[in-house]
Amino acid sequence: MQMQTEHAHEPPRGWMRWLLTTNHKEIGSLYLLFSLAMLFVGGIMALIIRAELFQPGLQLIQPEFFNQMTTMHGLIMVFGAVMPAFVGLANWMIPLQIGAPDMALPRLNNFSFWLLPIAFGLLLSTLWMEGGGPNFGWTFYAPLSTTYAPPSTSFFILSIHIAGISSILGAINIIATIFNMRTPGMRLMDMSLFVWTWLITAFLLVAVMPVLAGVVTMMLLDINFGTSFFNAAGGGDPVLFQHLFWFFGHPEVYIMILPAFGIVSLIVPTFARKRLFGYRSMVYATASIAILSFTVWAHHMFTVGLPLAAQLFFMYMTMLIAVPTGVKVFNWIATLFRGSISFEVPMLFALAFIVQFTIGGLSGVMLAIVPADYQYHDTYFVVAHFHYVLVPGALFAIIAGVYYWLPKWTGFYPSESLGKLHFWLSVIGVNLTFFPMHFSGLAGMPRRIPDYALQFADFNMVSSLGAFIFGLSQILLLIVIYRCVKGGKPAPAKPWEGAEGLEWTVPSPAPLHTFEQPPVFDPQRDSPSRA
């Protein structure tokens, strides 16, 4: 086999080894480290924003820089932190969970990773360009992002293209791996939910990344080549931009949550010592969320002036998408019911995910109600909603996954006491930051403003406080990971008593090469869907 010959010879040493590696575990680690770095870069930007918003008035930064910070923060967290973290986990765990020796396309894998530092290096460099970096929000609505954009916008577009290519290639690799590299005997309905959710996510990526690429290309043409896709003065339509963007954007938000569902669906059964309730309905729910996610995009555009019939259609579809989402939450709780539950750090993060994600889902249902959304739209209420699903939601699931699989990666348990401290500080910080945003939003505070009226002062002060607690407590995550790589309590092959899956049949730490011979898989005994 080609893959065997490839890693038969000695790998290069030093940094060249990391530059050239085609090993799924090493590439997985690279993705995770990159994502961690971006988490801190984006986090510092968030703290700059929150510091300015600590009090009314302009204290620290000017509005134009503030706008660059909100824009960069959003772009970096979405494309640089959350998505690469999931790809990193996929690289590490999918081959281990399906009994494959590596990803299907190892060299492509290396390429898709190294595109990311290029893309984000370029994106960050725009901050130092004349006129500053992108300042039009992560949703970059035209014509603010075209006719009225800073000169650096062409570089922003290029970096989105590169990051997009990276995502598409990563997704193709994941699909090819899952379809072709499963150990003999493993059917699709025998795969772990993490593999399932990633499979569906990868299809979403392949479907919508070209749309994002298309929309930024049209921007590029409008800016540099005199076309008028989005320019009303030339007969174009700025609202078309929003339709195209959200046709990508809404599936994109599910790209950021489906793998999180997968992680939580593994951790909850492990620590409840009970099989996942409703494996099949979990798979069906994931698939229906993915399909429905293409039919709800205009819920981001309820105030642009759509005809009544369109408003009603998108309202009903958006409410409908809450149903499969609810099914997932119910299944997790049914898994807990009559289990034998222990509260190790991964479980704490997973449980917090369930609660906090549900809060975000419920505010999502409120946002779907069009007349009410007229009051919520573009306020801090929306900011609260999507941060609840993304930070105490998706990010918590990622952190839960990291704590869950660290023993497999390093051979040591992460520190339980530091991990718990990290957990509690994070929970307190994150809720202190984002819960008050529901109130400031309802009271009427618009989003994306560097200064605000006095009536919003109290809740903003609390949010800023919470943000610094949350931000600083992530230093603990760094410490935990660093110490876990260096040593600690040695972990056996299966460090968590209730865990299931092929990844726990290889030693801890997982050797560089695993499953060179396909492992034995007996659906009757090993499948999560067994009778």
Added chain:
Amino acid sequence: MRSVVGLLTIWLLWPLGVAAKEGEGVDYGSRWNMTTGVTELSREVHSLHMIIFAICVAIAVVVFGVMFWSLIRYRRSQNKKSAHFHESTAVEILWTAIPVVILVAMAVPATATLKKIYDASESEVDVLVTGYQWRWRYEYLNEGVSFFSNLSTPAEQIKNQQQKSDTYLLEVDEPLVVPVGTKVRFLLTSNDVIHSWWVPELAVKKDAVPGFINESWTRIEEPGTYRGQCAELCGRNHAFMPVEVKAVSQDEFQQFLAQKRAQAEAEKASESKQWSKDELMAKGEQVYATYCSACHQPQGQGLPPAFPALAGNANMIEASGLQGHIERVLYGKSGTAMPGFAETLSAADIAAVVTYERNAWGNDAGDVVQPETINTMLGGEK
């Protein structure tokens, strides 16, 4: 750990030194919930919000209740052996069906309210609302009255050099005036980027899109002042383009229109007269503070490189720069943040602000520009 606490403390204490004692602020009726507002529709939207909120809280209580009860009841120390069940078609169908029913129950009143919001027919007053970077323009269609509405909060308050007033960032020089008890229709569009016109107490939020027209309406029941803000990110001063709506009796509204018309007449008349330098400087100072100082700064020092300094600017100390100076103010500079003011400002305003810029902050061009000159450059009557 020590350093973390240390950092937090420093960060917490630092702003206290900077903070001036602030006013209490005004609010829209609540500081932590959606306003009930002052129209039939806003009340309906509010009660819809309260209903769906209550339903969501109820769902949360049940779901989290079961979850936490399970966590406590079935913790490892209480339950050594977990159960074996892992699916139940009946239960799964049930908990798919129940949410559907709940959602339908929410959708019915939402649809009814939305239909009412969409019925903008039979309005008595029509106002064309145009978004500009960064101000609103109101035009009473069929009445021949139009004006711009700018943030009136002084820059000193924003920069924390002066105590902030209660209406900080929510106040304008010329509010939109509408009659109470009358159906007022808003037609919205934009001159540049997308803005969004929002008054929470009227439950009206609609995007102003360049080249497109949108509509919305309200019927205010109680006289009063209702405030709001631009809701769509529109560039640098997005936070600084508030909306202020004054609802008055029908009589007062007619007086207001008459007064605006008279004011416009007087303005027009004044454009043909010769202005003294002092008059121009006084008016120019005002115009400068409203339209220019946000970028070019109160003392004309600018914020280079984005916003060039005007104090000491070659075009503004040499007589030969006059023509270019006026054109820049009239038409702006493409590719930069500098807008053209030909449409926004009257000929007198432009003459005054140009004169001011040429003779303030140590600039000594000495020349005086008359409104007539501007009108000639604009090709006749403006």
Added chain:
Amino acid sequence: MSEQQRGVRKTLWQLSGLLVLMVIFTIALVPLYDVFCEVTGLNGKPRRVDDAALQAALSRSQQRPLQMQFVTRVGQGLPVQFRSQQAAQRPVVGGRNQTHFTFENQSDTDLLVRTVPSISPPEASPHILKIECFCFQEMVLKAGEKKQVGLMYLVGAKLPDHVAAVTLSYTVYPVADAPAVAEEASL
């Protein structure tokens, strides 16, 4: 080649196919959006009329109180005055209607301009059919020229009953891709 590699290759081909399809779809979205808007009025652009549509719309002329309102706007920095001769009119539903607008070029250079129409509420726009409009083509305004132009339109009989007032707005913009004239205009 192992069976696994053959499988991977096949998946790759299939996914590339999907990718190409999505790229084509994205490109097609722009014209599709226009078609979709024509049918539903999604973006409030009034329709240009062909014969079949004309006949269908004319089929049933009716008397109902509809208010047609005209709003005119001038794009940033364009030295043009643009007015509707009538602020509003009561058109015949199911019949032809006519009104006039005036343009005045206040500068001493020729201008090439384009007028962009928009209709509110959007549900009305599929039913406002233009037979003749100055917005169909770009237009030259000579230096100092004052020009009267006409609009002939038809209100379709199927206009939903609840629509009692329709606003037709026009914004006039300089044509940017005509450098000689436009450069002057935007300065």
